[in-house]
Amino acid sequence: MTSNSYEAFRAEVVAWMHEHLRGEFEPLRGCGGLGDPGYDPKLAKRWEQELARGGWVGIGWPREHGGRALPLSQQVVFHEEYVRAGGPGRLGHIGETLLAPTLMAFGTPELQRRFLPGILAGTEYWAQGYSEPNAGSDLANVQTRARLEGDSWVIDGQKTWTSWAYESDWIFVVARCEPGSQRHHGLVMLLVPLRHSGVTIRPIKQITGDSEFNEVFFDGARTEASLHLGATGEGWKVAMALLGFERGVSTLGQQAGFEREMEYLIEVARRNGAARDPVLRQRIAQAAVTLDALRCNALRVLAQDGAEKGDVPVSREAYIAKYVWSNWRRDFGRLAADVLGAAADVTDDDDPAAQKLRQVWLFSRSDTIYAGTNEIQLNLIAERALGMPR
Numbered sequence: 279m280t281s282n283s284y285e286a287f288r289a290e291v292v293a294w295m296h297e298h299l300r301g302e303f304e305p306l307r308g309c310g311g312l313g314d315p316g317y318d319p320k321l322a323k324r325w326e327q328e329l330a331r332g333g334w335v336g337i338g339w340p341r342e343h344g345g346r347a348l349p350l351s352q353q354v355v356f357h358e359e360y361v362r363a364g365g366p367g368r369l370g371h372i373g374e375t376l377l378a379p380t381l382m383a384f385g386t387p388e389l390q391r392r393f394l395p396g397i398l399a400g401t402e403y404w405a406q407g408y409s410e411p412n413a414g415s416d417l418a419n420v421q422t423r424a425r426l427e428g429d430s431w432v433i434d435g436q437k438t439w440t441s442w443a444y445e446s447d448w449i450f451v452v453a454r455c456e457p458g459s460q461r462h463h464g465l466v467m468l469l470v471p472l473r474h475s476g477v478t479i480r481p482i483k484q485i486t487g488d489s490e491f492n493e494v495f496f497d498g499a500r501t502e503a504s505l506h507l508g509a510t511g512e513g514w515k516v517a518m519a520l521l522g523f524e525r526g527v528s529t530l531g532q533q534a535g536f537e538r539e540m541e542y543l544i545e546v547a548r549r550n551g552a553a554r555d556p557v558l559r560q561r562i563a564q565a566a567v568t569l570d571a572l573r574c575n576a577l578r579v580l581a582q583d584g585a586e587k588g589d590v591p592v593s594r595e596a597y598i599a600k601y602v603w604s605n606w607r608r609d610f611g612r613l614a615a616d617v618l619g620a621a622a623d624v625t626d627d628d629d630p631a632a633q634k635l636r637q638v639w640l641f642s643r644s645d646t647i648y649a650g651t652n653e654i655q656l657n658l659i660a661e662r663a664l665g666m667p668r
């Protein structure tokens with residue numbers, strides 16, 4: 279790609295965002311996502327549909343699945359300019375970046391035709407049904423059961439910490455389909471409708487005051503017999519492949535979001551005098567330096583051939599990424615609270631930048647837990663990147 283066409287693409291994204299993130303969508307500008315005050319999920323879904331009409335969903339998907347097959351360099355530009363323009367957190371993220379590539383890798387053509395268009399159009403939303411009360415880090419301890427009855431799977435059990443379930447239409451569920459099976463044997467990955475009489479969704483109130491995640495109970499819930507990814511009994515393989523896609527190009531959107539939070543932090547520090555505090559300003563500078571290093575690491579992981587599709591062996595660079603960004607964000611949350619000072623505890627002031635930082639402070643406590651806790655990441659680095667025994 280020539281630098282001219284590269285800049286033309288950047289200009290296209292900037293112009294589109296300028297033209298479309300306005301009017302009814304103005305309240306979403308700069309919103310992080312669910313759990314962020316002012317993030318209206320109904321409006322966020324209409325925004326997803328607006329993005330879809332503009333051709334900005336599935337930009338890296340292959341053309342045969344309705345995507346634009348854009349090269350990585352353009353995907354990077356899109357994510358950067360999207361956040362720079364104030365684009366809100368993406369409600370379609372789980373469907374677009376986790377389920378869709380897994381469907382392309384493991385789904386039958388019928389399943390792909392049935393589910394990819396709804397993701398691409400922003401009309402169907404997905405939740406991730408992995409964790410259970412006794413299966414988090416130890417996912418192989420999944421106890422949710424699924425049995426075939428006529429032309430349906432019947433599901434009983436419970437998932438928990440299920441992000442966005444309340445706002446979703448479907449959930450992919452890791453369930454035990456072979457009675458008596460142990461650990462990672464005898465599992466199946468099912469696609470289950472959430473709006474069903476056998477499914478109860480109970481929001482969990484979080485420290486932020488919102489309920490981004492939920493408990494999901496299955497009591498004789500049903501889904502069609504054909505709605506499983508990969509072979510029955512081999513759900514573990516599918517579940518692990520899906521986690522691999524979490525390292526993909528979507529991390530760039532997250533990275534750009536951190537950069538926006540850094541801008542809020544500097545804005546507040548300048549305004550409230552924290553920028554003159556010799557210790558705080560050094561901590562801010564240090565956070566900015568590490569953020570740059572994180573960006574470089576994200577880009578070198580993605581530059582590995584095939585990394586965006588999640589189909590290369592995981593490199594050392596990829597193994598360290600989650601551990602480093604999540605600890606950076608947790609410390610950044612602490613820094614945000616220190617820059618805010620007493621305002622970190624005030625919940626009713628309406629300074630938007632301070633509100634954002636307060637949200638970062640509270641939500642960042644979870645960064646070292648989801649998508650693999652700190653301890654699990656260190657175990658993976660020790661065993662898989664450094665070759666130590668299990």
Ligand SMILES: Cc1cc2nc3c(=O)[nH]c(=O)nc-3n(C[C@H](O)[C@H](O)[C@H](O)COP(=O)(O)OP(=O)(O)OC[C@H]3O[C@@H](n4cnc5c(N)ncnc54)[C@H](O)[C@@H]3O)c2cc1C
Nearest residue numbers: 406407408409414415439440441644647648649651653654
């Ligand atoms: C904001 C948020 C959103 C989430 N969204 C989803 C979602 O959408 N779908 C979903 O399925 N799940 C979701 N989760 C759940 C998340 O995946 C789990 O919280 C995570 O896997 C940890 O599991 P756990 O909470 O059961 O903790 P546990 O696994 O019980 O861990 C408790 C502690 O023990 C440590 N520990 C456990 N095993 C080991 C070990 N072998 N060696 C050393 N230390 C160990 C852990 O590091 C941790 O400190 C979400 C979590 C959060 C915080």
